[in-house]
Amino acid sequence: MSTLPTPAPTVTTSNATFWAATAEGKFLLQRCSSCSTIVWFPRAHCPTCWTETLSTFEASGSGTVYSFTIVRKGRNVYSESAPFVIAYVELAEGPRIMTNIVDCDPESVHIGMKVRMVFHDTGQGNALYRFVPHS
Numbered sequence: 001m002s003t004l005p006t007p008a009p010t011v012t013t014s015n016a017t018f019w020a021a022t023a024e025g026k027f028l029l030q031r032c033s034s035c036s037t038i039v040w041f042p043r044a045h046c047p048t049c050w051t052e053t054l055s056t057f058e059a060s061g062s063g064t065v066y067s068f069t070i071v072r073k074g075r076n077v078y079s080e081s082a083p084f085v086i087a088y089v090e091l092a093e094g095p096r097i098m099t100n101i102v103d104c105d106p107e108s109v110h111i112g113m114k115v116r117m118v119f120h121d122t123g124q125g126n127a128l129y130r131f132v133p134h135s
């Protein structure tokens with residue numbers, strides 16, 4: 001088990017609201033008011049019907065490991081962090097997001113594992129979303 005670094009994300013006009021909410025422990029998704037598609041990642045228009053009428057709501061933070069890999073040799077700021085897990089987690093709301101599974105033995109991670117979201121403060125006015133095992 002290792003502690004992962006918390007490099008600050010690149011904040012743009014499209015994702016500024018999303019990243020600001022992470023500082024409050026909130027993970028925001030968007031829903032299209034025209035076709036009901038749940039949109040991930042943050043953007044100005046629906047990727048299904050191209051309308052710009054998206055509303056924002058807070059995700060539950062519950063998910064399931066869809067796929068993962070164990071990184072055994074990290075690079076750059078992650079060079080001292082291996083082994084650690086990079087995973088796609090399928091949120092309860094549907095979207096699959098790339099993330100880390102933390103606070104557990106990387107060898108214990110498996111597809112279908114129930115996880116819940118946690119936030120790691122970057123010190124730059126936002127936080128990184130990661131997941132921990134959840135029974």
Ligand SMILES: [Zn+2]
Nearest residue numbers: 032035046049
């Ligand atoms: Zn739509």
